[in-house]
């Protein structure tokens with residue numbers, strides 16, 4: 001699909017480029033915030049699975065004082081206080097978000113080629129070198145028994161400690177995770193890995209959050225969604241409130257949704273059993289007869305009803321200016337494939353030229 005047809009087919013892709021967002025996902029976070037006031041009172045945020053960085057851009061634009069307020073204390077006298085009180089945003093991903101790179105890479109035929117890729121830093125966002133490590137269920141049980149920021153949580157000794165270091169030891173008010181592992185195309189396997197990522201992000205969030213904090217994560221409502229809802233139910237025993245959101249910027253045709261948990265209530269200490277679930281402000285337990293109850297997690301549609309629809313094709317005007325991507329991918333595998341193809345074409349052309357015209 002050409003870039004122009006993508007502009008027509010995907011209005012959020014087009015708008016993201018126009019507004020300078022690195023990905024269309026920015027609008028999903030904006031719409032969730034619009035509906036649930038997610039960012040109100042938030043200062044420290046951890047953005048898990050953040051590359052290329054559009055959620056971090058939204059967080060920075062919403063939570064950080066304008067540059068002038070921080071850099072010019074004389075203007076209005078509030079600058080120093082603003083700097084001290086500035087929000088901390090820590091971004092975590094397996095791939096580079098804003099690091100500058102200049103190195104030699106090796107292609108599959110063994111020849112080395114120089115390249116220097118870089119993305120501009122997102123002001124006010126610290127990139128962590130940690131990533132979301134998959135924990136086994138055994139780790140999970142231990143994590144839960146001793147949760148709370150800075151406690152004896154095993155996550156705290158790995159990625160958690162690195163992230164907390166960037167937060168200067170302060171726990172996070174909010175942890176968000178828009179993570180998706182690279183798809184293999186094998187549906188069940190991809191869904192399983194996605195669930196593991198969600199669970200690992202939840203464990204990491206438990207290690208990072210302050211009491212009362214919030215957690216937002218992408219889920220896929222696939223065949224095993226019931227299991228996922230069970231996880232959400234578990235989350236609700238450590239959060240006051242759990243809802244599942246579908247932002248308008250997320251295509252209806254996609255199974256993607258976001259679980260939003262608020263009011264983190266860490267377990268009291270080692271050996272503490274999870275509290276029996278007591279429905280939060282929104283979720284409810286539906287009595288299904290003797291000995292059986294089902295947790296109903298509310299489903300909330302986010303984004304203005306008359307806002308652009310992610311599944312609709314919108315025509316572009318005759319004067320439409322095609323914009324390039326805000327953040328071209330670093331070291332994208334397709335670049336190597338393209339170079340290989342160009343190399344093969346050049347070699348074929350040279351061979352044809354060397355053979356000379358047929359006698």
Ligand code: SAM
Pocket residue numbers: 022023025026048049050051052053054055056092093094095131132133134178179180181182197
């Ligand atoms: N929220 C991002 C934005 O707005 O730009 C988009 C995130 S993208 C949909 C999913 C990201 O999850 C990818 O960048 C991928 O590298 C990351 N990811 C997948 N598994 C991960 C892991 N175990 N640890 C860290 N990042 C991971």
